[in-house]
Amino acid sequence: MTQWYLSLEFISQIYWLVAVVGSLIFIVVMILTFVGGDGEDFGDIDTEIDGDAGFQFISFKNLVAFFTIFGWSGIACIDAGLSKPSTIIISIISGLLMMVIMASLFYFISKLSDSGTLKYKNALDAVGEVYLTIGADRSSMGKVTVNVQGSMRELDALTDSLTALKSGTIIKVVEVTSNGILIVDRTRKPIEPSQIQSSQDALPGQSQKKLL
Numbered sequence: 490m491t492q493w494y495l496s497l498e499f500i501s502q503i504y505w506l507v508a509v510v511g512s513l514i515f516i517v518v519m520i521l522t523f524v525g526g527d528g529e530d531f532g533d534i535d536t537e538i539d540g541d542a543g544f545q546f547i548s549f550k551n552l553v554a555f556f557t558i559f560g561w562s563g564i565a566c567i568d569a570g571l572s573k574p575s576t577i578i579i580s581i582i583s584g585l586l587m588m589v590i591m592a593s594l595f596y597f598i599s600k601l602s603d604s605g606t607l608k609y610k611n612a613l614d615a616v617g618e619v620y621l622t623i624g625a626d627r628s629s630m631g632k633v634t635v636n637v638q639g640s641m642r643e644l645d646a647l648t649d650s651l652t653a654l655k656s657g658t659i660i661k662v663v664e665v666t667s668n669g670i671l672i673v674d675r676t677r678k679p680i681e682p683s684q685i686q687s688s689q690d691a692l693p694g695q696s697q698k699k700l701l
Contacts, residue, residue: 501567504580508560515557518550550595551588559584609669612637612644615662616676623647623654623673633660633673646671 494502545551563580571579617635623646624631631654633646646662647670648654654675664672 500573500576501564504560504563504567506560507556508564511553511557511560515553518553522550545595546588546592548592548595551591554587554591555584558587607638607642609637609644609665609671612642612662612671613665617660617662617673619646619654619656619658619660619673622656625651625653630670633662633671635662635671644671645669646673648673648675650675 494505497505559580562583563576566576566579612635615635615637617633619631620634620643621632623629623633626649627647630645630647632643634641634643636642637644646660648660649672654660654673659676660673661676662671663674666672
């Protein structure tokens, strides 16, 4: 193996070294990223390289992908008999394209992750029900169940009401604190459409009795 490597041209040695080392690191990074291991450490490195938490073109993962594709595309060009300048140009372009693909992939993955993250501000004006009694005038914290982002959530809550809000009380979220605690107030249960309709249907009958 050593003799084979030493028998190669200098440019071929560089491409093989970059391809093999880059591939090994790339496999480790991908495994850690998708199984949720120490991939967060690589995420910290990415943030340091590029402070923007959105679309990151220059990041540790993308650089690893660049050198991996750079190496293998260079080897393919050499095997195809292309000249050194053509090999270098093609390998660089291939690496940059891989960086764009990787940056786009992780950007959309991060967007999907963000869409499932609870944003407490979305609970503002939501109507729900007290789950655990809330003390009057913010004396003790309770819990409420409210529909936020399409699903029922059980969240911590306080109230400015002078009376405690007991379990089962219908409430409305009037404020959300910076640390994610809901400020709620008592509200009335919404009138069911069926009740409105039945009362409207009863009016003609009552008027007919009065006419009779």
